[in-house]
Amino acid sequence: MVDKLDTVFQALADPTRRRILIMLLEDDMAVTDVAEPFEMSLAAISKHLGVLTRAGLISQERRGRVVWCKLDPDALRDASVWMQSFGQFEPIHLDQFELFLARELEGNSFEEDAENR
Amino acid sequence: MVDKLDTVFQALADPTRRRILIMLLEDDMAVTDVAEPFEMSLAAISKHLGVLTRAGLISQERRGRVVWCKLDPDALRDASVWMQSFGQFEPIHLDQFELFLARELEGNSFEEDAENR
DNA sequence: GGCAAATTCAACCAATCGGTTGACCATTTC
DNA sequence: GAAATGGTCAACCGATTGGTTGAATTTGCC
Numbered sequence: 169m170v171d172k173l174d175t176v177f178q179a180l181a182d183p184t185r186r187r188i189l190i191m192l193l194e195d196d197m198a199v200t201d202v203a204e205p206f207e208m209s210l211a212a213i214s215k216h217l218g219v220l221t222r223a224g225l226i227s228q229e230r231r232g233r234v235v236w237c238k239l240d241p242d243a244l245r246d247a248s249v250w251m252q253s254f255g256q257f258e259p260i261h262l263d264q265f266e267l268f269l270a271r272e273l274e275g276n277s278f279e280e281d282a283e284n285r
Numbered sequence: 286m287v288d289k290l291d292t293v294f295q296a297l298a299d300p301t302r303r304r305i306l307i308m309l310l311e312d313d314m315a316v317t318d319v320a321e322p323f324e325m326s327l328a329a330i331s332k333h334l335g336v337l338t339r340a341g342l343i344s345q346e347r348r349g350r351v352v353w354c355k356l357d358p359d360a361l362r363d364a365s366v367w368m369q370s371f372g373q374f375e376p377i378h379l380d381q382f383e384l385f386l387a388r389e390l391e392g393n394s395f396e397e398d399a400e401n402r
Numbered sequence: 403g404g405c406a407a408a409t410t411c412a413a414c415c416a417a418t419c420g421g422t423t424g425a426c427c428a429t430t431t432c
Numbered sequence: 433g434a435a436a437t438g439g440t441c442a443a444c445c446g447a448t449t450g451g452t453t454g455a456a457t458t459t460g461c462c
């Protein structure tokens with residue numbers, strides 16, 4: 169029972185992966201090109217890209233022998249919504265948060281939700 | 286050299302800790318009360334609260350023998366800003382992101398910055 | 403003073419993480 | 433068809449994570 173937000177935040181918790189996302193903001197890239205500026209093995213970058221893909225933050229598409237990576241903003245937007253609700257919470261607490269509370273606390277049906285999407 | 290965003294996102298990656306944050310949205314709480322709805326030991330919750338505190342997401346203040354926990358929205362806002370830049374990136378890419386790129390990629394001076402605040 | 407309550411500390415555990423290396427598999431190129 | 437290129441896989445490694453239990457510490461109460 170692992171929440172989708174788990175994997176998204178977990179993916180964002182690594183500076184290498186955040187840097188990769190920033191790089192992909194500019195343009196889609198091949199795995200080798202993503203790896204180029206980093207001082208670690210291609211295999212390590214490949215793993216990082218796997219984490220980002222599984223989190224839904226990027227998508228990968230093989231064309232020929234090169235795998236193209238592109239940002240997938242949907243998952244990021246989900247997490248961003250979660251965070252914005254906190255970031256702006258100072259004046260009003262609960263109003264904008266009732267829907268979220270209902271899902272995460274009472275129903276706890278985030279996973280089913282993700283599947284049904 | 287561990288970025289502050291690392292610890293924030295890492296802290297958010299655990300569902301127990303997110304649930305704690307949601308609980309603290311409603312009101313400040315003592316450690317024991319935070320632990321009450323969870324099916325794990327008090328020590329485990331104490332550790333989670335330590336993670337949240339070190340990430341700057343909550344603050345803890347001892348009054349008597351009870352430690353009060355309260356949300357600290359600043360760190361959350363930092364991370365939220367990071368994410369919003371992505372969540373809204375579809376129309377324009379780089380404009381709203383140049384400052385961030387300058388810090389994270391070129392200067393890499395996020396830690397110093399946090400200290401100077 | 404002595405007991406109960408609130409919390410943390412310390413040691414331990416299994417699982418996961420972030421990295422490595424070397425082998426392997428496709429695909430392109432000569 | 434052989435060699436180079438792009439990428440993943442598998443095994444391994446040390447460090448970290450999220451949990452446990454039991455002891456220790458500090459504070460409040462009778």
